[in-house]
Amino acid sequence: MSQQPFQTVAVVGAGLVGLGWAIVFARAGLEVRIFDSQLDTRRDALQRIRNSLTDMKHHGLVDDVEVITNRIRISGSLDDAVGAADYIQESVLERTDVKTTVCEQISKAMRSDAICGSSTSGIPASQFTADLSKRDRFLVVHPVNPPHLIPLVELVAAPWTDQAIIPVVREEMKRIGQSPIVINAEVDGFVLNRLQGALLNEAWALFEDGVASLADIDAAVSHGLGRRWSFMGPFETIDLNAPGGIADYARRLAPLYHSIAASRVAKPWPNDVISRAEGERREVLSRENLVDRSAWRDQRLMALTAALSEIDHGSPSDRDNP
């Protein structure tokens, strides 16, 4: 019954995103079944989850690694994983043909009252669910990577998605500790990547024009804008940045921002500029160290999550006691 709280969920695809989802669900007390078509990916999944949970415990984000891991089972077939699930999170390769094939299998195996969310970051559900017999039960439920450390999820319906399931998924995502937002149209990049893209396009153009170095543009965000944006969105930020609130701010500054935007012509990121950017990045971080630095990023996100949670709620580990 999809109007009941989700109790049993399936994760199809056990890459980074799928395993992050498994942690999100199990941390919230749900029973999780994971399927991946690759045998070695399936075999390693539980150990990789245990490693992530151990890191999280170190930051006070979960209490008991084994209790949470014990809620997760690896299934030997897609049918076994999906058959009993109230909710299915599809997290396979980001290719329309692959999503189409896997969602066909999910549609056949799932209960008629179950819901399937796709983790796709950029392919609208209408491009791979049109021919499914249960297509009204499918939508995009796009997380930010890694889902167990960044709570935002974007909900995007296809034209044929049953509108009644949107509020259900929204409530359930909230209940399990995520921050769902509803996107009302299948626009390219949804909302999160459109916002990221707008900032990235300006950042690339400033770098191309030599206005500042790559490292200094990065610092403008990490030591400036990002400090506010880690707990307030752009609208709340400007609402608090003028004595009379957002309309007052807009009256004062819209002309400046419009002239900035009007003077910037959208253009592809040129190859020579990409090469120059890569050169600057590889000077501060060698290619071999990318993996270590990604681990550092996740440690930093865990510490930040713990800190933000403590600011808001007192103890950061409340979350795994739903």
Next chain:
Amino acid sequence: MSQQPFQTVAVVGAGLVGLGWAIVFARAGLEVRIFDSQLDTRRDALQRIRNSLTDMKHHGLVDDVEVITNRIRISGSLDDAVGAADYIQESVLERTDVKTTVCEQISKAMRSDAICGSSTSGIPASQFTADLSKRDRFLVVHPVNPPHLIPLVELVAAPWTDQAIIPVVREEMKRIGQSPIVINAEVDGFVLNRLQGALLNEAWALFEDGVASLADIDAAVSHGLGRRWSFMGPFETIDLNAPGGIADYARRLAPLYHSIAASRVAKPWPNDVISRAEGERREVLSRENLVDRSAWRDQRLMALTAALSEIDHGSPSDRDNP
């Protein structure tokens, strides 16, 4: 001697920005003189600084409120504040005519080897320093509000600024705990507000088109993008978001971001959309509560600063022991 570390600094203009600067300087151990042309603003300045420092002490960001406050003196005249200073931070009203008049007075009163930085967020130094006798000693040193809680500062020279003072100011800003970046051209909005503007323009357009609610667009940043951007810039973020680093990411995703940008026509923020946005904001935060919420923002920034500092360095209160 400007090549020596700054020891005595002047702050001209004792509004929010000026007082924030006074805290930054005094926290780092410098002697600070403040001048403001308004008598009651001068009179209240020390108490307002003491209040901010007391908040900061509560978050473990400073050790001793009185030791820091005792480094700050209120001057009865601009000449008295500026005359002995190694460095002057101009923080008066954001109007070209006001900046021109005040900088003329500063230029006359300052030592010939002193440096004057302007806090302007949007007026290039060339628009108000052209006729000063010491114009080669002036540049923009733009902080983010409030400067004692957000470390970024943008350094922007006028065409006639002595290039030798840029590295001096950069080093001194670092030494006192700020994060300086160098902007190589007097572009509208410098770097920080161009990046903010790019994201804001997209956010307004998404809201205008009904793609998502104001609150959901805010959440996409505060519960998504901003979590990473509070400690990594946009380039480092994408460098870690593809197996082969930034060039790999650019090859995969530049076409998507370019098509997003190309489909977005720059346009002014329409008045009816601003009114609608104000309506949504005033529903969640009444006009009377704007001031309280701004205080909440500053508390949150203090807690975040303490947390980030602890993650990086151990104790957050090391900073006031330079």
